[in-house]
Amino acid sequence: MPLINPLDLLKEASKNDFAIPAFNVHTMEMIQAVAEKAAEMRAPVIIQTTPGTLRHAGIAYIVSNVKTAAEKYNIPIALHLDHCSDYNIVIKCIRGGYTSVMVDGSMLPYQENVKLVKDVVKVAKAADIAVEGEIGRIGGTEDNISVDNKKENLTTPKEAKKFTRDTGINSLAVAIGTAHGVYKGEPKLDFKRLIEIKNEVNVPLVLHGASGVPEESVKKAIEKGMTKINIATDLKIPMTEAIKKYFKENPKLNDPRKYLGEGKKAVKQVLEEKIKLCGVVGLLDR
Numbered sequence: 001m002p003l004i005n006p007l008d009l010l011k012e013a014s015k016n017d018f019a020i021p022a023f024n025v026h027t028m029e030m031i032q033a034v035a036e037k038a039a040e041m042r043a044p045v046i047i048q049t050t051p052g053t054l055r056h057a058g059i060a061y062i063v064s065n066v067k068t069a070a071e072k073y074n075i076p077i078a079l080h081l082d083h084c085s086d087y088n089i090v091i092k093c094i095r096g097g098y099t100s101v102m103v104d105g106s107m108l109p110y111q112e113n114v115k116l117v118k119d120v121v122k123v124a125k126a127a128d129i130a131v132e133g134e135i136g137r138i139g140g141t142e143d144n145i146s147v148d149n150k151k152e153n154l155t156t157p158k159e160a161k162k163f164t165r166d167t168g169i170n171s172l173a174v175a176i177g178t179a180h181g182v183y184k185g186e187p188k189l190d191f192k193r194l195i196e197i198k199n200e201v202n203v204p205l206v207l208h209g210a211s212g213v214p215e216e217s218v219k220k221a222i223e224k225g226m227t228k229i230n231i232a233t234d235l236k237i238p239m240t241e242a243i244k245k246y247f248k249e250n251p252k253l254n255d256p257r258k259y260l261g262e263g264k265k266a267v268k269q270v271l272e273e274k275i276k277l278c279g280v281v282g283l284l285d286r
């Protein structure tokens with residue numbers, strides 16, 4: 001199956017009590033893990049990469065790996081660009097075969113943010129590519145971008161409505177108390193705010209920084225209107241820990257297939273939990 005634009009799935013999710021899991025990948029093994037698990041569990045998934053991963057692997061390698069996976073298993077996979085503030089990279093990804101992009105101008109003054117996003121929306125619409133925007137600012141660290149607590153800004157329903165209307169985006173990432181990276185304490189999600197935003201905005205909503213959030217809170221966020229759940233750190237750490245463990249137990253071995261294989265196994269375990277948590281097991285057969 002060719003890579004899909006995820007928008008129809010997200011719209012379906014917003015009418016139902018499930019969400020589409022979006023997994024950040026960094027290596028071929030992670031792409032394989034996501035595709036194998038998704039096929040096994042008959043679940044639609046979004047595979048996403050940050051600009052940092054593109055600098056590491058290159059657009060063409062990522063696209064061809066993900067396309068190969070979608071064809072091999074004949075399942076719907078969307079390929080999404082996560083948190084990109086560079087117009088040229090967004091366009092390169094669209095040309096390269098991505099089916100969804102997030103343009104993140106949340107560090108810019110409002111009017112500049114709107115202009116950047118609108119410019120992307122114009123091109124993306126013509127190419128049938130979904131565009132995710134962000135208003136408010138999600139805290140924590142992703143790629144090289146850190147947002148400290150002082151600059152973190154929870155999204156207000158009013159600005160969510162205005163931003164969605166001003167830009168024409170297809171989905172909206174909102175800040176309701178989650179953060180990127182590893183949490184120091186237990187994150188508290190502002191569900192009241194989420195419900196108010198959902199009432200004001202007519203596009204699917206996206207939860208960033210879902211790694212490390214208690215399962216009950218993620219479930220509740222899905223019930224209250226989140227349609228895409230981004231998972232990055234919860235894959236990265238188990239993969240690395242599995243490889244570290246492998247070397248601790250086998251300090252003399254040096255076969256990348258062995259240690260990356262251990263990493264892949266660890267990733268697949270987490271994927272299974274997350275796909276269940278999002279409520280999409282068997283969705284492809286429903």
Ligand SMILES: [Zn+2]
Nearest residue numbers: 083142208209
């Ligand atoms: Zn994010």
